[in-house]
Amino acid sequence: MSTPAIDVWPAERIEAQAPDPRTASAGLKLANPAVWPERGLDDGLLWGLCQGSGKKPYQVCVDLPGSAYKCSCPSRKIPCKHIIGLLHLWSRGDVGSAGPADFADTWRQRRAAQAARAAARASGQGPTPEQKASADARAARREQRMDEGLAELDRWLGDQMSEGLARAGVSDPSELRAMAARMVDAQVPGAAERLTVLSQVPRDKANWLATLVEGYGMLRLLIRAWQRRDELPDDLVDTVRTHLGLPVHAEDVLARPGIDDSWAVLGIRDLHQPLPSGRIVPIIERHVWLLGRGTGRWGLLLSFANGSPPPAGLVPGDQVDARAHPYPGRGQLRCACSQQQEARPLSWTPPAVGVAAARATWCEAVALDPWAEYHPVVVAGRLAVVRSGAYALTGDDAVLPVLGSDVTRRLLALTASSDDLTVFGELTAGGLVPLSVLDEGQVRQL
């Protein structure tokens, strides 16, 4: 099979794929032709055999247009160092055209079969009546468990309010964690996550009681919305289902109408999710924010990984032609992409709003979705400092607090060429989480 022209990935793009700096570094060391006795590129499929310490070489495959990876090594990281090494080798021109080895061809065929099945689902070849009946029964059972679980949570919240949150033994972290675990059993992971976050609010924090009261209030609102779902508009019910943590299958989303556009990648944020046990958890939630050049619509690619960040695929400063299929729900920006083309450098300056408009944007986001945790914005303002030493953006007689550590503040100040800057970030209830600076026609990730 021939190898069509594929733009070679620059080093920084390969680096962005690595789940952590250690893997990036180890991968670079493996970018040595001597340890790759066989390698080749065929129709977007990059493959190679990497001679590791063992007798059998590792089998490495990369689907370049799809940014998908496979390696036979035991590492749980995706992509692993072998994949990064092969990508660097290709980037340097040390991989020539060659038909795939058997293992690579098998992988390609398997992926093609999976894509065909997904396409069949998307084109309306739905499940059989038996399959549908079975799925409906499962959904009904789940809803019943959720009904029972949320009713129990409502009673528990009421009991807490009756007995008092500051009384000894009431609403201590272990109690909150126990209720979170109960919500996991009731298949309401969204409620479990909210309880877990509340369990981690330090009791010596000045306003912990107010935080707890408001947290209980947001849970109450979620419970009530679920209980009265028959009276609410469909899109708001979808929003409620999202916040309760009901899964939406990507293939169902891809079957919905999509928005064709050229999408600018403006920022990435990695979040560590808490677990009900209260342990420090290596589950990472990655936000990749897209802004459609033609439509002006936002899109959020959300991905999860256990232990190390999911591969970036797209990095800030990229632009990619794709069809974005929005997830259901009012005020929801999450989407799944199809027909994604090869990313290329962004050559566009996204429009920015002023500080006052950014504040208004957040109000609108909360009005659409009262449980919204974040909302994207490109905002132009002037860097300022508040009494605590934290930064803020000022402009239009308004102030927007900037959140983040000392390091984030320094990065923000240094990345901007002057105090007047344009920032892309996530608006949250506390202020703006800056993710990148739009400077001199470039998206500079913080």
Added chain:
Amino acid sequence: MSGFTELTRSAAVGVNTRPLTADALEPELREALAGAPSSGPGLALDAAAGYATAHRAALPSPEATPLGLPPRTLRPVSNGLAALIRHQFDSSPPAHQAETLAALVARGLTVTPDLLLWAMRVFVSGDHSALVLDLMDERARALFAGHRQWGARIRRFSPEGPGRRAWGGETPEDRIAYLTWLRERDPAAALGLLSDGSWQQFSPQVRAGFIEALSTGLSPDDEPFLEDALESPDHVIRAAAARQLFAIPGSGLVRRAEALVRAHVTVHKRLLRRPQLICTPVAKGEAPERDWFDPGHRQSPPVARLLTAIERVPPHRRGQVIGLSGTELVEAEASCKGKPLDLVEALSASARIWHDTALAEALRQAAPDRPETIGALDEASRERLLVDSYDPPALTAFARLRPAWPVWLPAAFSLTVADAVVLVAGQPDRDEDCVDWASSLACCAPEAIPEVLARLEQASPLSRKQTDAVTGTSTQLRLRHDIIRAITEETP
């Protein structure tokens, strides 16, 4: 009292204890909750939902003052070059990182902010910290003016200097910065600062930094202070003081050494034969104990004292003190208590201390296989000697001079080392040499990198260790090469 305050108070002790009624809430919320429970925990939770939603929508609006940093004046490198540098910072030795930073500084470029923060952590002290300072433009310097470790250095190089308050600053860096700045302007006043003794509170390593700061404007006036420093129980401080004393012409330390040499070395000039040096050991107590801070010589203490005294005699004083020039000393037959005395090490040290190239060249000719003689040579002579030492296939002489290799290998010698690595990588019992030489080769001359890489391609390593050594060095060299090329391309 606001409705929310009323709600949190009731929630704190429990609505059973402190009942909450709708009357306590704001009218807007009361209206929104029409149809909800009018009291009890249900009302409290519904009110909490209302307040939480309202509070979430209303972003904080703190008072803020302009940050007021000057605009950026240095352009950061591209994302592509930054990615390469990031790899180097993560995987290569500090010497390579410093090379990259120096190349950027020389071309008026700077690194991306994350790399600048990284460099500030890695090169927080030592010679390379000046490079980090050069990577900062006015914007960065203003941002870090209050930084605990970097603030002092930044202020030192600011037009107005660090200011007298820096001497009472929290960190020794603040104090050293002020001392250095003042020394450049008023050496006596700087020396006077040290008389308050406050610098003695710091660790020996830091205290040595205070002494090093006196190197500008040294004069005999500094000698009493430096002589006192020779009394320190800490070697690092005594060594720092001695370095300064050597730079003061006719200092007491040098004069005492000369007196000992006069007393313990007798020269017999012989016709048609090499001069003879009859030496006697220097007993304990013959000179102040503080003078013997350098335990470098492998001789017994009395002989080591004698050798140390010989090396401290300045070149222009050897004729008067010993009666022989440096070249004649190299040729002389030296003995101590009837046994031959090896002067090569002491004379090599003397050549290094006093930058005596004539003595260094004489030593090289007299003892070409002694690595210590090479360190005192000028760079060109040293490189020539190292290249000439290449003696395949055994590489015995080549290996013997390994201690004299400089950290940064000159171009011609880089190729020699590459050949040597290729040679030993094919020999089963030379893992150690292969690993050591390959590691050193990673610091080859930049212009030699392509050829070194090409030569390393010829290596056929026999063991895992050899493979790792050759592969690791090749990777580091490719990275250096890519970075140097990218910096050249990005130079405005």
